[in-house]
Amino acid sequence: METYIEKLIGEVTDVMGRLPIREIAKAINVIQATYERDGRIYIFGNGGSLAIATHWVSDFNKTVFSHNLGKHTRRFQAIRLPTTEEELSAWANDEGYDMVFAGPLQNYLQETDCVIGISSSGNSLNVIKAVELARNHHVPVIGLMGFDGGKLRELADVKIHVATEKGRYEIVEGIHAVIFHVITKYFQDLFGHMIKQ
Amino acid sequence: MILVRSPLRISFVGGGTDLAPFFAQHPGRVVSATINKFVYVVVNSTPLINKITVKYQKTEQVSHPSELEHPSIKAALIDLGLLEQGVEIGSFADLPSKIGLGSSSSFSVALMKGLHAYRGRKLSKKEAAEAACRLEIDLLAEPIGKQDQYAAAFGGFNLFQFNPDRSVDVEPLLLDYKKRSLLEDHLLLFFTGITRSASSVLREQHSNINNHLETYKKMAGAARVFSNCLMEGDMERMAALLREGWLHKKKLASTITNALINEFYESGMASGALAGKILGAGGGGSLLFLAPPHAHENIIDMLETMARKNNLAEWKHIPFKFVQSGTDIIFNRDGNIY
Numbered sequence: 027m028e029t030y031i032e033k034l035i036g037e038v039t040d041v042m043g044r045l046p047i048r049e050i051a052k053a054i055n056v057i058q059a060t061y062e063r064d065g066r067i068y069i070f071g072n073g074g075s076l077a078i079a080t081h082w083v084s085d086f087n088k089t090v091f092s093h094n095l096g097k098h099t100r101r102f103q104a105i106r107l108p109t110t111e112e113e114l115s116a117w118a119n120d121e122g123y124d125m126v127f128a129g130p131l132q133n134y135l136q137e138t139d140c141v142i143g144i145s146s147s148g149n150s151l152n153v154i155k156a157v158e159l160a161r162n163h164h165v166p167v168i169g170l171m172g173f174d175g176g177k178l179r180e181l182a183d184v185k186i187h188v189a190t191e192k193g194r195y196e197i198v199e200g201i202h203a204v205i206f207h208v209i210t211k212y213f214q215d216l217f218g219h220m221i222k223q
Numbered sequence: 224m225i226l227v228r229s230p231l232r233i234s235f236v237g238g239g240t241d242l243a244p245f246f247a248q249h250p251g252r253v254v255s256a257t258i259n260k261f262v263y264v265v266v267n268s269t270p271l272i273n274k275i276t277v278k279y280q281k282t283e284q285v286s287h288p289s290e291l292e293h294p295s296i297k298a299a300l301i302d303l304g305l306l307e308q309g310v311e312i313g314s315f316a317d318l319p320s321k322i323g324l325g326s327s328s329s330f331s332v333a334l335m336k337g338l339h340a341y342r343g344r345k346l347s348k349k350e351a352a353e354a355a356c357r358l359e360i361d362l363l364a365e366p367i368g369k370q371d372q373y374a375a376a377f378g379g380f381n382l383f384q385f386n387p388d389r390s391v392d393v394e395p396l397l398l399d400y401k402k403r404s405l406l407e408d409h410l411l412l413f414f415t416g417i418t419r420s421a422s423s424v425l426r427e428q429h430s431n432i433n434n435h436l437e438t439y440k441k442m443a444g445a446a447r448v449f450s451n452c453l454m455e456g457d458m459e460r461m462a463a464l465l466r467e468g469w470l471h472k473k474k475l476a477s478t479i480t481n482a483l484i485n486e487f488y489e490s491g492m493a494s495g496a497l498a499g500k501i502l503g504a505g506g507g508g509s510l511l512f513l514a515p516p517h518a519h520e521n522i523i524d525m526l527e528t529m530a531r532k533n534n535l536a537e538w539k540h541i542p543f544k545f546v547q548s549g550t551d552i553i554f555n556r557d558g559n560i561y
Contacts, residue, residue, distance in 0.1 A: 052395065052397065054397075055379060059378060059546075059549070059551075062547060063228070063551045137551065137553075138551060138552070164345045164346070215400070219404060
């Protein structure tokens with residue numbers, strides 16, 4: 027059992043050692059520019075990726091500023107798509123599952139915003155549809171993908187590709203969570219630094 | 224109404240190597256960064272006013288763009304075929320123009336982005352930079368380079384390479400906030416109170432390029448080294464490269480510096496600065512010093528006293544922060560509620 031676990035952890039460590047650091051840095055710049063122009067950050071994905079999107083939104087909107095909430099009058103405006111389960115089911119039921127992200131995104135999207143699409147395969151059609159909508163508006167797209175990167179790797183302006191064998195969701199989703207926490211920590215440190223100045 | 228915001232920039236090294244007569248022979252390179260001082264352009268549809276209205280220091284109201292005095296708005300409207308009446312265009316800025324922070328190109332990028340958006344077309348960063356270059360260099364025949372249009376359109380710290388085939392490579396320099404903040408803490412920016420149009424200095428510089436090819440090549444080469452020092456946060460080496468750059472730049476045209484600017488430079492250096500340079504084409508504009516934070520107060524006082532003695536009423540210390548955002552449409556709504 028212990029050897030089995032060690033092997034799994036070893037696989038994760040291998041992938042961790044090959045992360046696209048420069049793309050993560052670019053993602054941070056895109057998010058910073060969005061903050062500077064008072065834009066919003068839309069995050070979306072399916073299943074485990076939706077859980078990551080929700081967690082990310084929560085950390086961006088609160089955790090990043092939590093050491094000094096009162097002093098940061100302007101904070102991140104991160105929004106998970108769709109914002110309610112009712113919208114999710116309404117779009118899925120009435121317009122098809124492909125539209126669950128692009129549909130609600132169209133209501134909000136402004137040129138000042140950015141989007142973060144998360145898809146382990148990089149091929150989830152609903153994620154791709156929303157990314158295409160953003161691209162048509164020249165809104166910057168940060169993509170988090172796994173496996174071979176799929177279509178999202180082609181479309182995203184910033185390609186955070188956790189390259190693995192096909193089907194290794196547990197590695198991809200786990201590392202996606204690490205990456206968003208790294209980004210969160212960066213901004214937490216940055217805003218903490220701004221307050222001290 | 225469409226509101227476009229475009230940042231001003233500070234260029235560190237390589238200014239001048241973005242001029243076509245140089246980069247047509249050898250790739251030019253510039254390192255620059257955008258700051259939190261902005262130019263704003265508004266484009267608004269006025270269906271009930273049958274005129275083309277342009278608002279800047281003065282207000283013009285005409286029936287056809289060819290009657291406009293404002294050269295770049297006139298040229299842009301005619302080039303885009305935006306000839307119909309019922310539109311107003313206004314410009315606003317945090318700082319006066321002609322101060323060496325690239326404001327006229329920031330304005331051009333904002334204008335082109337705004338006018339294209341008015342026609343329902345969204346420009347990418349590259350398209351916006353190129354549209355502004357076309358306006359200023361091709362249509363208005365300004366003897367300027369391409370660095371400012373690219374700096375404003377892309378935003379942040381960048382190393383730009385201007386290639387002989389006219390293409391431009393944009394390499395973002397990904398500085399973390401600690402290095403960015405450390406650099407901000409070391410920089411001092413002053414507006415000299417002397418305004419000049421970049422064109423007058425650049426015209427002379429243009430005609431002399433072939434006599435100074437080796438100097439330009441050194442400047443283009445220094446840009447790569449400077450970007451490495453920037454990424455490492457190495458203030459000493461950055462200062463050395465800035466000092467060297469200033470010595471090179473002074474040679475390129477007789478009007479780049481003058482006795483008064485030299486005096487300010489020397490005084491800044493004597494008060495504790497590690498390096499200094501003129502920002503923009505030269506002959507006036509702004510001065511940038513790299514100095515340890517403890518020397519700042521001293522430098523500010525010394526230079527202010529000197530400015531007063533020389534009756535430079537507009538002399539100003541300009542506190543600033545770097546920004547990551549480039550030229551952005553920050554508001555875009557038509558008047559229809561439904």
